[in-house]
Amino acid sequence: MSVNVFRLAYVDFFSKDPAHMVEYYSEIMGYRITEEQNGITYLSNGYDHHNIVITPSDKQAIRSYGYQLDGGLSLDEVQEKLIATGIESRIQEDVKPGVSRFIELNDPSGNTIELFTEINQPAVGFSGLGINPLKLGHVAFLANNYEETITFYHDVLGFTFTDKIGENFANFLTCNTDHHVINIIAANDTRLHHIAFQVKDASHQYAASDLLAKHEIPIIWGPSRHTAGSNIATYHRDPEDNVVELYTDMDVFVPELGIFEPRPWHTEMPYKPKVWEGLSVWGTEFQLDLAKI
Ligand SMILES: [Fe+2]
Missing domain, CATH: 3.10.180.10 (2,3-Dihydroxybiphenyl 1,2-Dioxygenase, domain 1)
Incomplete structure (x- = not known):
């Protein structure tokens, strides 16, 4: 095994x-x-x-x-x-x-x-307060030892490649049916790029943006539909400037077939892992300055 x-x-x-x-x-x-x-x-x-x-x-x-x-x-x-x-x-x-x-x-x-292998599960449920996402979905991190790190998650921990953005920029890997659980970004140092939480749907995402606005927390990136993963994403910062993504509609990977479940917004059928150039399929291009993350 x-x-x-x-x-x-x-x-x-x-x-x-x-x-x-x-x-x-x-x-x-x-x-x-x-x-x-x-x-x-x-x-x-x-x-x-x-x-x-x-x-x-x-x-x-x-x-x-x-x-x-x-x-x-x-x-x-x-x-x-x-x-x-x-x-x-x-x-x-x-x-x-x-x-x-x-x-x-x-x-x-x-x-x-x-x-x-085991974590205690007191099952405290959902508070119903605040944004209350469905789950912690993925992390993206800058990695100073990019290629070895990707090999480690793939070869040692059993992750599967899904998409890439550029041949040597960002690598998306999953360990379940979510399009990605980690996103490894080539860089000179190692640190968090963003932490991402799944929300129920687009209306939950808009309600979350309204709630953030009431607390004077601006959306710094998005909303837009990503290329890799198809997730509709918005980004803001927590009190210590960690970038937090809220997303919905992420592609569902079918490992047995090596394709993603079909969705109406897919531009190709079947939808397979590939190398992307940009970040947004809507053209509402967004850019986060890596130096400011
Ligand atoms: Fe993300």
Whole structure:
């Protein structure tokens, strides 16, 4: 058996301003606080003990990304596979709430990732407050070791390629039927590009924009339909300037066929993974300055 990640379960932020980050994720995004321990706040939307973690720090960065494994291999077996591919890792036990045992390692660009088979599921449900997205859907990150990092997620963790933008700009990979769960962008340093949450539909997206406007949080990019993924996306910033995407209508990948489920807005049938040039199919071109992310 191979190592097989099947979802991105959580993102843990190092935060210089944890009070405002917790306020944003609870009151604007509508996540519920499930636990506070050692100053660290755990927030959930749905089943899991946490999908967002805010860890106080003297720096603003990503502390870790949490990926769930399908359980076909035990954590010890996964670690053996990692050792066989020359990847260092540590098994952590009872060091934090919600995930009692996980493998901690760094990807080739230096991101800390946590691999686990089980997460506590207190199932706090949806608050019904704020934006209240359906789920944490994907992360896009700049990677200073672009090619090795892509190979790592593909060859070691079992991700599948979907689309690319440019031959050497952005690579989209999935570990389930969502068009992408990670988007790896070539860069000189490694950091978050954006974190993305799925909303129900376009009207939910507009309501979210109205809610953000009431809180004087501007939309900085979009709305537009992306090329890679077909998702209709809007982007804004959280209190620490992390870019947050809200999206709907993302392509559904059918791994058995290597195509995406047909949609009326697809320009080709069947719709297959490919290399794109631009970012928007609507022509409402948008651009985020990478230097300002
Ligand atoms: Fe995205």
